[in-house]
Amino acid sequence: MATVIVQQQHTLRHSTPPPSSMSPALMTPPGSDRVTVKSRRSSIRLSVIPSFPTPPGAKVYGINAQTLGEALGYQAAQPLPDPAHMFPWLHGLHSDNHVQLGFFASRKRTQRKPPKAWRGITLVKLGGDLTKSRIRGAVSPNEVISPLSRFLMADPPEGFSVRNFHIQTAKLAPLSDIVIYGADGVDREELIALADEFSLAQAAWRLKYDPMQERKSYNTFVLTSSFSEFAQKCPSWVSADANGYLTGSCMDLVQWERIEMANMSRASEISANVWLGPTPEYTVHPDGYDALEKDSYDLMIEASDVASIPGPRFLAAIDKKLESGAQRIEFPSSGSIVLPSDNSRELEDFVNTVRWIYYLAHPEPTEEMDHDGDVETRSPRKPVRVLIHCGDGYTESTLLAVAYFMFAEGVPVNEAYLKLHCDRKRNFFAYPTDVAFLSHIQTRLLQESPANKFTQPTELSDPDWFLRIDGSLPSRILDYMYLGNINHANNPELLWALGIRRVLSIGEPVSWTPEQRDKWGEENLMYIDNVQDNGIDPLCQEYGRCLKFIENGKNDKTATLVHCRVGVSRSASICIAEVMAAKDMTFPSAYCFVRARRLNVIIQPHLRFVYELLQWEEFQTQRLGGSRRRKLEWASICREIALLNKPYSRT
Template identity: 65%
Template sequence: MATVVVQQQTLRHSTPPPSPIPPALTVNRRPSPSRPASPVLTSDQPSSLLYPPDNFMRISQAPSPPIYAIDATTLAEAMDHMASQPLPDPALMFPWLHGLHPENQLQLGFFSCRKRALRRTPKCWRSITVVKLGGDLGKARLKGAVSASEVITPASRFFLADPPEGFSVRNFQIQTAKVAPVSDIVIYGEDGANKADLLDLAEQFAMAQHAWRLKIDPTQERPAYHTFVVTSPFSEIEKEHPELVAVDSGGQITGRVMDFCQWERLEMCSMSKASEISGNVWLGPTPDYMLRPGLPEPPQTTYDLLIEASDLASIPGPRLLAMIDKDLDHGPQRMDFPSSGSIVLPSGNTREVEDFVNTVRWIYYLAHPDGPADDADHEGDAAMASPCRKPRRVFIHCADGYTESSLLAIAYFMFAEGVPAHEAWLKLHCDKQRNFFAYPTDVAFLMHIQGRLLQESPAAQSLDLTDMWDPNWFLRMDGSFPSRILPYLYLGNLAHANNPDLLWELGIRRVLSIGEPVNWSHTDRVKFGQQNLMYIDNVQDNGIDPLCREFNRCLEFTGRGKNDGMATLVHCRVGVSRSASICIAEAMASKGLSFPRAYSFVRARRLNVIIQPHLRFVYELLQLEEFQLQQRNKPMKKELEWSTVAREIALLNKPYTRG
């Protein structure tokens, strides 16, 4: 899979008099304590219903740092209130959030933060970090919950999250540990959790908060952060406040809390859902029952033959095809075929080419048994479908519906429709509305065999193969089109942008360049019209340059294209950060999505390239979410908090990172 790899760093890893401690957390539930609506915070922190904690019952003994009890209803109110608090200005949070370890001279030097004053923890942040006892987040997980091992050491100290070496503006993996010390900590457990263990974990966090304050704020200029223990059983939270439960006590995702992995999967399935690309042949994602062992297979399948494209498969030979052909009379059959990118250009007319073409031809005659007679046995290589038999419904599939299956799908489309490779690319994308991803090796292989495919195609009998040529835009292409995010919005890289003939063929008439100008001829500029080209200067992917100042101008440009019925390509250099951020902003604006959902929407449609907006861009997009809610006269309420968003993005990207 073609991915963008970004290196990640690994984590190295006066109080009021106490009340008598109640017996093992047997705190009776009571109405939420009355608190001022907006506590006065001298450091311009967001307001919090947990500060000051004067009205909460203290359950720790002197001289231990204070620990307080909190019930489910009060926790729900506090988290709801926190979601309504605006994020601080990015200028106050960056570059601190990037991670500025005192010994990491590379990171410090880049951000010009050798002065200790510029590395100080901001005073404008206050959040809530929810920690689950035991750390098993696969069940009974509250919204945003983390394990204790993500944020504190066995010695009851907060991790120094900043990477001591290397450079990155995408340190999403450190954000949970980074903001935990400037958050109130809430400890909870599953039903039946040992209450002494809850108190013990709470004391560890209270000690970590105390030690952190002695080190960072010895003069106590900041408001203090405190530790709370949830006294309500988890079953009560599930019943009374289901909006807080991400994963229930049985380990099932509730759907009440946005889950990045789940939404990416839903968006991907929506984007690549099965559709008919040619008569009786469909293309789409592998059915869930085939991906998840244990799910029951539907009693009746829609297809007669399911062909799964796989990295481990070989091209089927004539004997296997004949056996499957015979078994089709007894019910639906399955077979494997090599995935895209796995077949290299052969040196001559090899057996591999023969088997490939024979398989494509065999599929065609399964789907069209009443097609033109084919009496020749093609050197005895393929068994044609039996005459006078009903057409078979064939499904070409892979896990995501577009990556591994693209090679076979394009080859089949060429044969079935009688078109050369470049037309197959365009027709599948534009006419059939399929998003697919092909590799440069696929382009080379299909161009090599297209003569054979078209020579034997019943639909290409009138095509003059001697006059066939490949257009310049196709020869300059690496196999992948820019990604169609919305009908009027494409996301791509600089190579896509510098192929104006390709853009024209795709119906793209406007180009928005973020930080990377196009290198076009005067003729191309006149053809598109200067009013349809926009260049956003002075925005580099460096973690410093803000993009938020350009949001309005960019969205107005894409909006004009939408209103005029013209598609816009948004690009930067690679198409993963700056331009991806603008496409996320457009999805948020046009579809009314929160940032997490718009991120998943764009990520799924960027196909095999992993979008990677850096920390500051993500932070600015979360602020854009707040602004758009105000524009729509809706209550300002973030769907997910900063640390949760960063943690989920880090988990999504972990399989594609080094380190």
């Protein structure tokens, strides 16, 4: 087993060296079968803290900043154990949860035992305030230990899930060496007292789960250096400084997702003088105005769930106000307008608003009478720069954006979908009610559009592929790779219109006619069988041929649709693997990259798929000859994913 001994000479009060039999070790997981790792040892001696009146069985050791940094770095460079050693135990196998047990371990009681292949490091911050003075991967005490000095029982006692990301921190803490630290100025007695609790918890866990002492001891350490000293000596391991500012040296998935979302949906011009994008973050100018609004856009239209369609009087008032400066208005969000009747005032106001935006962006010369009764033509005023925006830049604003594009470009709704997505490179998400509404009003919009090229717009009919969509298009992850569901896959005319010429089916075959298969060619269709989203079936053995299939499409300058049933787990995992390989990204970065581009759908690769993707990261870095250090450890990644998904979980 690859082992690093991290011992140091440091005296807390009047400490003495422990007997040689007590020499503890911070150990990292062993190398997998395909990677050989040379062990590295340090001969620095560690000190015990005997002068503190520790309860019977409690052993607490000191560790300084440099040694802790080396241990964390060493652990991050070690390969993960083979998934067969960790699953299904990581899914959570509570003795009372007969559903979970019956599915995973009904015949193999050995699968319920904690794996011997794992040994980690769990950092615990005294007080639990992780908004400041946070070392990468640190957790609060109540996430892993009870008031009775026992490790929490993480396994859920009921229900079935293969996505128990939230239990991983508590589940793996008993299989880890514990390091206790605190913010600057923390009471050392409190640190030692908390360390004693963890040491007792380790002893109790060992008595219950390892009575034969088949494992080497897990140990509890106290960071003897101050947080400031650790931050100075090991800055790459600090997530948030003493003032609560993120350092940027460690990955924060919530922050990284925001960055990827902003990159994906940043504002772009969809038609002359009209932009579509996310709600900007403003900076206040010293003179008292909003610099971004004043300098970039004259009119900002925010799509909002609580807004109503503006009437003509309101628009006329805004028109006058535009002469004195930038203005903001609201408009109903996508999915909030139901199909109206032909004589509906709502429809009239909707079309009138679209027309009003167009003539603000395309002002025309005006004719007025002068004092002598002659007609005088005045030059048009400066075009108004308009931003249609919402929080994510693609959901709430879709209805107004598509309707405006239809009017400004003189195209029916199905062409607007394709041109916005393919030509303007905009990602957007519409609801079925939006499709019905836009199809209903397209004749009216085209009749009044200055760009209309249809002599008889009343005779327009939507193509079959458009009638079959639920409002959303498959998600463009890369220019040559889309992620979607089985409904997208079974609409080959839609895929063809989007420039997709290859389909990779993960566990779910397409239902196409022989004629459709002949048109595409069997060489452009691949079906990966025997991979269910059950937490048991591995997917990593399919990475090679799946990514080769995608690469062939890229070389042919065509796009590939990757799909499973819903497009959130199996196919999302393949897309993450491709992004990692193509863009040389770590798993956390690629996960956020794909997640941001899945458009209003939360990707949810289950625990085993995420574990395999972390191993794929190891393989990629080894192949490229780079550093094998993970940006985040397994428990930290699972904790971050759980935090990302918490706002969407059922309560």
